[in-house]
Amino acid sequence: xxxxxxxxxxxxxxxHLGGLGVACQGLVQGLIKNGVQITLVLPHPVPTxxxxxxxxxxxxxxxxxxxxxxxxxxxxxSEGYAMxxxxxSKELQQIYGADLPEAVAHFTAMSVDMTQDxxxxxxxxxxxxxxxxxxxxxxxxxxxxxxxxxxxxxxRTHFHPNEWxxxxxxxxxxxxxxxxxxxxYTKNLLTEHYGIPAQKISVVHNAIQPITAQDREPPIQAISxxxxxxxxxxxxxxxxxxxxxxxxxxxxAVHRFRPDVTFxxxxxxxxxxxVINRACAMGLQxxxxxxxxxxxxxxxxxYSQAACxxxxxxxxxFGLVALEAMAHGTPVIISKQSGASEVVRxxxxxxxxxxxxxxxxxxTILREQPLAQQLRSEAPxxxxxxxxxxxxxxxxxxxxxxxx
Numbered sequence: 001x002x003x004x005x006x007x008x009x010x011x012x013x014x015x016h017l018g019g020l021g022v023a024c025q026g027l028v029q030g031l032i033k034n035g036v037q038i039t040l041v042l043p044h045p046v047p048t049x050x051x052x053x054x055x056x057x058x059x060x061x062x063x064x065x066x067x068x069x070x071x072x073x074x075x076x077x078s079e080g081y082a083m084x085x086x087x088x089s090k091e092l093q094q095i096y097g098a099d100l101p102e103a104v105a106h107f108t109a110m111s112v113d114m115t116q117d118x119x120x121x122x123x124x125x126x127x128x129x130x131x132x133x134x135x136x137x138x139x140x141x142x143x144x145x146x147x148x149x150x151x152x153x154x155x156r157t158h159f160h161p162n163e164w165x166x167x168x169x170x171x172x173x174x175x176x177x178x179x180x181x182x183x184x185y186t187k188n189l190l191t192e193h194y195g196i197p198a199q200k201i202s203v204v205h206n207a208i209q210p211i212t213a214q215d216r217e218p219p220i221q222a223i224s225x226x227x228x229x230x231x232x233x234x235x236x237x238x239x240x241x242x243x244x245x246x247x248x249x250x251x252x253a254v255h256r257f258r259p260d261v262t263f264x265x266x267x268x269x270x271x272x273x274x275v276i277n278r279a280c281a282m283g284l285q286x287x288x289x290x291x292x293x294x295x296x297x298x299x300x301x302x303y304s305q306a307a308c309x310x311x312x313x314x315x316x317x318f319g320l321v322a323l324e325a326m327a328h329g330t331p332v333i334i335s336k337q338s339g340a341s342e343v344v345r346x347x348x349x350x351x352x353x354x355x356x357x358x359x360x361x362x363x364t365i366l367r368e369q370p371l372a373q374q375l376r377s378e379a380p381x382x383x384x385x386x387x388x389x390x391x392x393x394x395x396x397x398x399x400x401x402x403x404x
Contacts, residue, residue, distance in 0.1 A: 003036045003399055006120035006137055008111060008130035012042055018237060019320040020150045023182070023206050024126055030207075030392025036399070039118050041111050041133070101164060108132035112140060122146060122399045128153065128165055131172030138175075144402040147176040149186060151241075154193055155315040158240050170194050177402050180204050180395065182318040183339025202398055205343055207388040208323040229260045230366050233306035233330075235299060235321050236313075238269030243312035243335065245271075245278060246355050250310060252282045253359035258366060259287065266291040266302055303328035307372070308365045313338055314352050322347070323386070326379040331372055333361045343386060346378040 007028070011021035028038050111133040124146040125134030131147055138145035153161040153169055173179055173194055179201045181187040187203050190196040232254065236242040244265065251263045265275065265288065272290070279288050294302065303309065309325035309332045316338035323340065325332050332347040334340055341349040348361040365372045 003122065003396065003403075004039070004118075004120045005031065005036050005399065006039050006041070006115055006118050006123050006141070006143075008041045008123075008125040008133045008137070010043055010127060010129045012040065019206070019318065020127060022320055023150060023318075026207055026209060026388035027392055027395065030388035030390075031395060033389050034392050034396045036392075036396055039115065039120065041115060041130075043107055043129075104129055104132060104168075108136055112136045116140065121403060124148065125172070126150060128169045128172060131168060131175075135172065135175045144177040144399075145175060146178050146180060146398065146402070147172045148180045148182075149173075149190070149317070150182055151317045152186070152189060152194075154189060155186075155317055156239070156241050158314050173200075176200070178202060178398055180398065182206050183342055185337070185339045185342065186317040202394075204391050204394045204398075205339065205386065206318045206320055206323070207386045207391045208320070208327050208383055209388065210327075210384070229262045230258075230307035231262045231264055231305055232362055233264050233266065233302055233309045233325075234311075235266040235294070235302065235309070235325075236311070237267050238265070238271040238275055240271065241314055241316070242267075242269075243314050243352055244275045246312035246314075246352055246358075247310055248275065248279055248282060248284065248288075249355040250312065250358040250362065251279075251284055251288065253356055254362050255284060255287060257363060261287065261307075261362075261366070263288045264291060264302060264306070265289070266294045266299065268293045299324070300328065303330050306330050308333060308362055310358060310362065311335060311338065311340070312350075312352050312355070312358060316340065323383060327383055329376040329380055331365050331375040332379070333358055333365075345382045346375055 009021075009024045011017060011024070013021050013025050016022060028040060031038060107129070115137055118141075120141055120143055123134050123138040123141065123143050125131055126148045127150050134145055134147060149169075153165045173190060173196050179190065179196065181190060181201050181203050183205060184203050187198065187201045190201055191198050232251070234244065234247045238244050247263075247265065254261055263284065276290060279285060291298075291302075303325050306325070309322070309330045311319055311322050311332065311334040313319060313335045314337060316335055318339035319334060320340075322332050322334045322338070322344060326344070326347065332344065334344060334347060334349055335352040336349045337352050350358050350361060365375070
């Protein structure tokens with residue numbers, strides 16, 4: 001039986017800033033292969049007039065992508081939106097919203113208006129910015145609502161939430177017929193901090209697109225005869241959630257024993273200046289590189305050239321970057337406070353605050369080459385069962401259970 005899903009998202013490759021867009025793309029492609037037709041609704045920042053409210057040609061078969069004129073931006077809070085609106089004319093503020101709540105209300109109204117004729121079987125929305133649109137569309141079409149949670153406001157702010165966003169999340173969870181959480185870590189957070197009954201939440205872990213040997217970048221030793229210093233990699237947004245300060249503390253501990261190690265921080269975010277200043281204050285300026293945001297191909301090269309990858313997140317609902325590193329054969333050290341720790345079988349899981357132990361794991365990987373080689377060979381194989389086709393089949397089963 002073919003199903004039709006009306007899906008609301010806030011980012012989608014190639015325009016994406018984090019893992020949500022990658023996960024959304026993987027899920028959409030997996031659902032298509034499982035016989036689900038998707039209408040995907042997205043914010044489209046600062047469109048030209050010709051693109052305004054246009055229905056674009058699909059990039060995947062059976063996907064209709066609708067872009068709604070909006071100033072919403074992924075991972076942005078009220079302060080960030082307010083800073084951008086300062087540069088907007090009063091006319092634009094009236095169109096897009098003078099503050100974040102107005103902008104979300106605008107996106108909600110326009111999204112529902114544009115999707116009145118879609119005739120879905122199910123309404124599916126991703127994270128808090130789309131919950132209003134999902135709730136309104138589900139009421140309009142009188143169809144079940146699935147809310148998908150990839151990261152809560154508590155994750156993003158280390159449990160110091162913007163109360164308005166927190167209330168929006170909780171309202172979306174309460175209105176949903178079923179919630180999909182990306183990990184048991186997130187499910188427990190919803191039950192403990194949002195008061196959501198556990199039986200209402202289904203856990204569907206994120207997945208990874210298979211990477212063939214041809215897709216992998218050659219390790220740095222294979223493309224240069226000159227010896228290169230080992231490199232330890234951080235890749236992610238520079239925000240409190242991702243633990244860049246913990247990475248620096250780990251780096252300083254490693255540097256005391258292995259001054260030849262180079263540390264690379266790839267990504268951008270509101271903590272960039274603070275992290276750079278802290279690195280200099282810790283005496284790491286000669287052994288640390290800041291790349292800024294990297295494209296997918298550049299990220300592939302970094303994964304392949306790294307001696308190990310460290311993800312020290314303070315609160316990480318999943319952490320797709322850990323799977324990406326493993327798929328490239330890179331040994332990983334990840335935070336226990338992450339959903340990825342539930343599926344990673346060949347790597348180290350350490351409490352985010354225990355940076356000395358993180359450093360010890362890095363030094364062990366650098367010192368014990370047989371162990372490092374085992375991790376490089378076993379980690380990619382351990383991901384073979386974690387495909388978007390398989391995870392999407394679980395989502396399709398959730399759809400069917402709500403329709404039966």
